[in-house]
Amino acid sequence: MAVGLHDFPRIPEIKGVRIGVAEAGIKKPNKKDVVIFELCEGASVAGVFTKNAFCAAPVRICQQNLTTTASRYLLINTGNANAGTGKSGITTALATCESLASKVGVDAAAILPFSTGVIGEPLPVDKIIAAIPAALDNLSADNWHSAGIGIMTTDTLPKGSVRSFDFEGRTYTIAGISKGAGMIRPNMATMLGYVCSDIAMEVDLLQQILKDVVNQSFNRITIDSDTSTNDSCIAVATGMAGNDKVTSMEDPLAQAFIATFTEVMQELAHAIVRDGEGATKFVTVEVAGAIEQGDATKVAFEIAHSPLVKTALFASDPNWGRILAVVGRAGVDNLDVDRVQLHINGFEIARDGGRSPDYLEEHGKQAMAPQEIHIVVDLGMGQATDTVWTTDFSHEYVTINAEYRT
Amino acid sequence: MAVGLHDFPRIPEIKGVRIGVAEAGIKKPNKKDVVIFELCEGASVAGVFTKNAFCAAPVRICQQNLTTTASRYLLINTGNANAGTGKSGITTALATCESLASKVGVDAAAILPFSTGVIGEPLPVDKIIAAIPAALDNLSADNWHSAGIGIMTTDTLPKGSVRSFDFEGRTYTIAGISKGAGMIRPNMATMLGYVCSDIAMEVDLLQQILKDVVNQSFNRITIDSDTSTNDSCIAVATGMAGNDKVTSMEDPLAQAFIATFTEVMQELAHAIVRDGEGATKFVTVEVAGAIEQGDATKVAFEIAHSPLVKTALFASDPNWGRILAVVGRAGVDNLDVDRVQLHINGFEIARDGGRSPDYLEEHGKQAMAPQEIHIVVDLGMGQATDTVWTTDFSHEYVTINAEYRT
Numbered sequence: 001m002a003v004g005l006h007d008f009p010r011i012p013e014i015k016g017v018r019i020g021v022a023e024a025g026i027k028k029p030n031k032k033d034v035v036i037f038e039l040c041e042g043a044s045v046a047g048v049f050t051k052n053a054f055c056a057a058p059v060r061i062c063q064q065n066l067t068t069t070a071s072r073y074l075l076i077n078t079g080n081a082n083a084g085t086g087k088s089g090i091t092t093a094l095a096t097c098e099s100l101a102s103k104v105g106v107d108a109a110a111i112l113p114f115s116t117g118v119i120g121e122p123l124p125v126d127k128i129i130a131a132i133p134a135a136l137d138n139l140s141a142d143n144w145h146s147a148g149i150g151i152m153t154t155d156t157l158p159k160g161s162v163r164s165f166d167f168e169g170r171t172y173t174i175a176g177i178s179k180g181a182g183m184i185r186p187n188m189a190t191m192l193g194y195v196c197s198d199i200a201m202e203v204d205l206l207q208q209i210l211k212d213v214v215n216q217s218f219n220r221i222t223i224d225s226d227t228s229t230n231d232s233c234i235a236v237a238t239g240m241a242g243n244d245k246v247t248s249m250e251d252p253l254a255q256a257f258i259a260t261f262t263e264v265m266q267e268l269a270h271a272i273v274r275d276g277e278g279a280t281k282f283v284t285v286e287v288a289g290a291i292e293q294g295d296a297t298k299v300a301f302e303i304a305h306s307p308l309v310k311t312a313l314f315a316s317d318p319n320w321g322r323i324l325a326v327v328g329r330a331g332v333d334n335l336d337v338d339r340v341q342l343h344i345n346g347f348e349i350a351r352d353g354g355r356s357p358d359y360l361e362e363h364g365k366q367a368m369a370p371q372e373i374h375i376v377v378d379l380g381m382g383q384a385t386d387t388v389w390t391t392d393f394s395h396e397y398v399t400i401n402a403e404y405r406t
Numbered sequence: 407m408a409v410g411l412h413d414f415p416r417i418p419e420i421k422g423v424r425i426g427v428a429e430a431g432i433k434k435p436n437k438k439d440v441v442i443f444e445l446c447e448g449a450s451v452a453g454v455f456t457k458n459a460f461c462a463a464p465v466r467i468c469q470q471n472l473t474t475t476a477s478r479y480l481l482i483n484t485g486n487a488n489a490g491t492g493k494s495g496i497t498t499a500l501a502t503c504e505s506l507a508s509k510v511g512v513d514a515a516a517i518l519p520f521s522t523g524v525i526g527e528p529l530p531v532d533k534i535i536a537a538i539p540a541a542l543d544n545l546s547a548d549n550w551h552s553a554g555i556g557i558m559t560t561d562t563l564p565k566g567s568v569r570s571f572d573f574e575g576r577t578y579t580i581a582g583i584s585k586g587a588g589m590i591r592p593n594m595a596t597m598l599g600y601v602c603s604d605i606a607m608e609v610d611l612l613q614q615i616l617k618d619v620v621n622q623s624f625n626r627i628t629i630d631s632d633t634s635t636n637d638s639c640i641a642v643a644t645g646m647a648g649n650d651k652v653t654s655m656e657d658p659l660a661q662a663f664i665a666t667f668t669e670v671m672q673e674l675a676h677a678i679v680r681d682g683e684g685a686t687k688f689v690t691v692e693v694a695g696a697i698e699q700g701d702a703t704k705v706a707f708e709i710a711h712s713p714l715v716k717t718a719l720f721a722s723d724p725n726w727g728r729i730l731a732v733v734g735r736a737g738v739d740n741l742d743v744d745r746v747q748l749h750i751n752g753f754e755i756a757r758d759g760g761r762s763p764d765y766l767e768e769h770g771k772q773a774m775a776p777q778e779i780h781i782v783v784d785l786g787m788g789q790a791t792d793t794v795w796t797t798d799f800s801h802e803y804v805t806i807n808a809e810y811r812t
């Protein structure tokens with residue numbers, strides 16, 4: 001039921017990156033459930049991770065390894081999240097890293113492990129280790145599509161994005177994949193996003209840029225308000241494009257990179273929403289006229305999380321009173337409801353605390369009919385704005401999540 | 407689909423209270439959609455109301471009238487919430503109060519108006535005014551059941567509670583009705599609760615007791631996290647029992663009253679949850695071991711609001727990892743996940759940050775099978791606790807809310 005999600009793009013070689021996939025048989029048969037990224041020596045690797053205190057074992061290991069050792073491999077499995085697994089979760093994740101490290105001759109701390117799937121079950125470490133040789137044999141610069149499929153769980157389609165930009169005679173490419181369709185309310189990143197570029201960039205700068213751009217992309221989407229235990233987003237700069245290493249945010253090349261990187265990251269984030277569990281709508285919630293951005297963010301997320309708003313969106317029902325009710329309960333200090341305005345897909349719905357004088361039910365129906373819905377709430381208080389992307393709430397969502405484990 | 411909701415009780419006369427119902431034809435045919443409470447002169451009346459900034463016009467009028475004039479009548483309509491109606495909402499609500507006031511010979515400020523139903527549509531003021539004479543003709547001490555039915559919207563059953571207690575040779579009775587099944591996450595009270603007693607009690611004390619007890623009853627339930635624009639809870643002490651007016655919290659009679667009043671208020675609040683839209687489970691979420699009660703409250707509500715937890719409850723699926731994931735994202739400072747314990751219906755599910763050593767999937771299935779589910783999370787940090795009551799999330803919820811207006 002993905003909403004307006006385009007086909008997986010043709011992703012060219014990103015020099016310095018090879019990808020291999022293999023079948024470990026973790027949860028579903030005939031599923032390539034192990035994915036390995038091989039990164040060239042000297043690549044800069046940055047990562048952001050969930051802020052959930054019950055974060056998964058691999059998240060803890062990634063956070064530590066990134067601070068100690070240059071990363072050379074990403075080792076990803078689906079079908080098991082290795083979260084809520086206590087101390088043995090760490091042991092099993094480390095065992096997979098050590099197995100891969102010994103086969104490729106790097107330090108185990110040069111491996112970043114990632115898991116996604118059911119929470120609370122022991123990681124089937126033997127199955128994963130057994131699949132590593134096949135994934136290594138499969139390494140190729142041309143495996144982005146397979147990797148996109150490999151990291152899927154309840155996703156219905158693989159999600160990829162690629163952009164190039166030219167700067168002073170050189171062409172740079174940025175490509176990425178993402179997954180996720182439920183338990184999506186990223187708080188730092190989403191499970192899982194991997195974006196690679198051939199640009200040469202100092203790792204601290206890449207980390208800063210990743211953190212900033214995540215806040216305009218993955219950290220602004222929500223499907224069901226449930227922040228995952230495994231959210232991870234990784235950015236890689238292989239340095240193979242041949243430029244002098246970018247070291248400063250003021251470098252014009254950094255700015256050019258950020259612009260294109262943001263496009264890729266937003267496309268990947270939006271792809272997760274478009275393929276949200278049970279989604280029939282792609283909804284942009286824009287809140288303007290706040291005094292502080294934090295207020296705009298809060299109101300936008302409250303609207304995006306409201307089960308009543310989401311079920312009305314599912315029904316294409318212009319039950320806009322539910323949106324105003326959320327604005328009223330969102331906790332904005334000194335909100336003057338008489339100044340609030342609401343537009344949906346360009347139609348003015350409410351103003352002065354009530355229905356617009358020109359509003360007709362027919363307008364509401366027209367506004368709510370399309371698959372793509374753009375809600376704009378103006379609080380009428382200040383200049384700050386923020387935007388969040390979400391989905392509706394359908395029977396299919398209940399079905400998927402009531403039957404996920406069975 | 408109400409869960410374990412008992413039949414409406416036989417409520418005896420509460421001296422000083424008469425109730426009348428009538429059919430105004432606001433939204434549905436053959437529905438007594440106007441209810442009037444007549445209160446004796448000298449009755450103490452206290453009220454708590456929604457904190458939603460988009461609160462309905464009648465809520466604003468109630469708040470004002472309670473501060474200026476002794477209330478003599480409650481005028482309630484269903485089918486239209488008179489919320490999101492701007493300034494004209496106030497005008498129409500006042501018009502209904504004035505009409506009733508002129509017919510019964512009291513000041514219009516002695517009327518408390520209440521509305522519930524669709525948000526954002528103009529109040530059909532003429533229909534309500536036309537129904538007032540019939541409701542007055544119907545006034546009787548024996549109409550509690552009719553009133554319980556009269557205030558229903560998406561409720562499937564009327565909700566009532568009655569208790570008596572003896573104190574120093576006198577018997578006191580407390581009776582109440584409530585309604586609500588969706589847009590339920592009360593923040594001060596729920597739409598709508600009316601509780602009357604024959605006790606004589608000073609109005610400020612009654613207000614304080616109402617506020618305290620609401621925090622252990624209506625303010626601890628949630629169905630879908632959406633705080634209504636119309637939440638209102640009214641307590642009436644008619645004084646007809648003949649006691650000397652209670653004026654202090656230290657009075658032993660006040661303490662006896664609070665104990666029984668709390669039972670009535672909790673029964674009415676639980677009744678709303680048991681009849682929650684699409685509910686198939688009645689779920690008690692108890693969080694213990696917090697350093698501050700606010701943390702326990704926050705974690706309990708986050709669990710109660712999680713769509714993933716609620717859909718797992720609907721499926722009777724022991725997908726307890728989702729509960730731990732919510733605990734982890736709830737924002738408790740310095741949470742040590744290795745000290746968290748989880749019990750469901752008496753079964754130890756998780757400890758030390760992971761699955762209990764003795765846990766079997768069979769235990770989880772047994773724990774989740776009943777209609778009544780008791781979740782206990784121990785944070786292992788301190789002594790503070792709180793409890794919240796909620797429901798699961800079913801297909802029926804989506805159906806009800808996707809079709810509510812049509």
